[in-house]
Amino acid sequence: MGEEPLTGAKARLAVLLEQDDIAAARRLIEAHAAAWPNLPEELLRLAHHAFAQGLAEEAVECLRVGVRHCPRDFNLWLYLAETLLATGRNSEAVSALRKALRLSGNRSPEDGRLAQALERAGLFPEAVLIRRRLVKRNPRSIQLWIDLARALIRAEGFKEAHTVLKQVLRLDPSNLQAQYYMGVLMRETARPEEAVKWFEACAQSSPRHVEIWYNLGNALAESGRMTEAEAAYEEALRRNFDYVPAHDSLARLRWQMGAKKRFLASYEARHRRPPPPPEAFYLSYAQKLTLTKRFDEGRTLLEEALRRYPASGYLAAARARLEDEAGAHDEAAEWHARAVAQLPHDVELALFQAWNLLVRGEAEKAQDLLLGLRKNAPNHQFLYALLALAWRELDDPRAATLLDYQRFVKRYTIPLPDGYQSLSAFLEELAVCLDRLHQTRRHPLDQTLRGGSQTLDFLFRRPDPVIQALRQTISRCVARYIAALPKDPDHPLCARKSGKFRFAGSWSVRLQNAGYHVSHIHPAGWISSAFYVRVPPTIRRNDPERQGWLEFGEPEPPLPRRVPAAHAECPEEGVLVLFPSYLWHGTRPFHSTQTRMTVAFDVIPIRSM
Structure with a gap:
């Protein structure tokens, strides 16, 4: 394209910007993209202008034009990610941030912004990489060391954060x-x-x-x-x-x-x-x-x-x-x-x-x-x-593939932890420890249990030896469950199969007489659980009323519900039940002077960066 048409386009761009017609300005630049000098900088400037005018969607479109024509420009990818985060489009932002991270090289001027964006997107291990890079370049900065410690805490790098x-x-x-x-x-x-x-x-x-x-x-x-x-x-x-x-x-x-x-x-x-x-x-x-x-x-x-x-x-x-x-x-x-x-x-x-x-x-x-x-x-x-x-x-057959209780709901008697003579001795010591942690008088306001209490902190991070023994023996069962999952890239459970996992939350619930859980799911999990520490004798396999049983498949009204539940598991002391986090599950009330105590947790896969 000749100099004169491009000169005219630049003059037209100035008019459009004065009129705040961002969309027309974007289309004009894209039409002359092959010849436009400093194209990334021009599109960044236009995106900044759009965002300042409250036109976040138009800013995103400008940046998408930029990365389409200049796919190796770090600044375009980073600002695209920041803009997507600002508009609540986290999944798209994560994709853009991964592109920016691969292009980041040793870019000291923008590493602080990159680390902040990674943290906002929940990519904490990746943020730690950038924070380490910043500290390495300026080891005398106490603030950079504190920023690294904060990122490590969020990435669960607790030992290094302490150091x-x-x-x-x-x-x-x-x-x-x-x-x-x-x-x-x-x-x-x-x-x-x-x-x-x-x-x-x-x-x-x-x-x-x-x-x-x-x-x-x-x-x-x-x-x-x-x-x-x-x-x-x-x-x-x-x-x-x-x-x-x-x-x-x-x-x-x-x-x-x-x-x-x-x-x-x-x-x-x-x-x-x-x-x-x-x-x-x-x-x-x-x-x-x-x-x-x-x-x-x-x-x-x-x-x-x-x-x-x-x-x-x-x-x-x-x-x-x-x-x-x-x-x-x-x-x-x-x-x-x-x-x-x-x-x-x-x-x-x-x-x-x-x-x-x-x-x-x-x-x-x-x-x-x-x-x-x-x-x-x-x-x-x-x-x-x-x-x-x-x-x-x-009546879509995909429902059966997604639910498949026989395939995806599994029960395990946990392996006996080291140092204990019997499973009953371990469970007794564990119950005493958990009773001490149940500090409140009634259920949390926005949780699913009724007629009981729930512990307050991240249970599996507690240093108590009996809890750490539980975590270790449960981890072996979780690893068996994951290893047995079939390879299926189209299934939301199996597609995330990974050799490594972490606990995304863990807690204990203690239910009193007539206590129960309303049916629910775990939206941020992958694999969820119920481990039975104490089970009253009224909860038994031959009970036609299924007192205290864990039931699957039926949500709470007013969602469409079918009776009886599609699948149910009878609790037994020392037994762990694992299942996909998206399965509706709840429990039936039970009647006893003894409490029903469980430990529950969510697991999510660890992906390589």
Whole structure:
């Protein structure tokens, strides 16, 4: 193309930018891409301009043009990933970040941005690689060492994080960030008593930081010091009455300790006080009202919130969930449509819209929506739980392939851990340890158990020898389960088969007389579980009522439910049941003066970087 047409195109571009016609400007540049000088820089500039104007989608399109014509440009891939993250398109962002990471080389100017984007996308091991690179280039920077320790904690590199933080504290014993992250590390490794000491030291030297008081409250609660935890959360709110995590944790603590009448007191007090609260406050408060079936109060609150934040898709989604929980599914459908229209790339909102479609008997529409979501959420377990229901309602044979209880629900008697004479001796010692960890009086507000309690921290990270023995023997069973999975790249369970795995969460549940679990799934898992530590004698194989049994395949109403359950397992002490995280599962109530105690966990695969 000659110089004169390109000169005219540049003049036309200046006019389009002055008119904020980003789409036309993008098309103009792409039409002259082969001859346009400094094409990556021009498209980056245009994308920045679009984003600044609130046109995030147009910014993404500009950057896609860029990577299509300049596929080896690191900056285009990185800014594309950052823009996708800002619009909630995490799956696409991860793909762009992996491209940027491969192209990053030794780019010191942008490594900080790259590390931050990797952390936002949840790619913590990859972020650690970049943080190490930054430290290697500037080993005298204490801040870079602290940033590395923070990334290591998120990547579960706890031992190295401890070494790094100790090194920082040797150089600067009063460094507040290092003390704070040492407390975070102690919490993450289930050492709450040690975490309390670190956070108390931080609060003494810098009492104005709300996050310190909040995490002190968390560590105190995990240590069983509930009254002190409540006081720490209240102190956090005195520092910042709009700090929503403290409202949330304080309400949950009070609920679990039986203070039902005042568990929302901090929300009520903030709501009464000017100025108007932020959107996040309304969302958190409305969630608590919905969970406790205070629907009229929730509607009033959300109507007020939507007057203040009329463009909020998240508030519309909160109203949709409230109406669904209240049984007003047709009205909920309108709110789901509004939420998805405002946040078209939010997978979670679309999944709840599919839930609503299934409840209203529109299985085919639900199926179409769910199949369209698979590309951006290929591992989301809620998607497959709903898809299985849609296929079952449509008599689609793919439901049987996805569920296949005989193939994918397996039970194991755990191998006897080293150092124990018998399985019963091990289970007795384990039960005593777990009883000590059950600190609360009632079930968590948003969990599935009813009539019991749940431990508070990451159980398998606790240093107790009996818990570590359990973790090791359970790991052997999990490895057997994974090894037996068939190779099937089209199956959501089998496609993720990997030689390595990690525990994504672990906890214990203790149910009292008449206790049970409502049917649920584990949306962020891969393989889920139930290990039976203590089973009352009323739970037995020859019981026609299946008291205390684990049942599969049937969700809670109003989702389509069939009776009896498609598959059930009778609990036995020392037995571990493993199954796909997307399978609906719950338990039947039992009647006994003895408690039913389990350990549960989720497993996810570890992929090589």
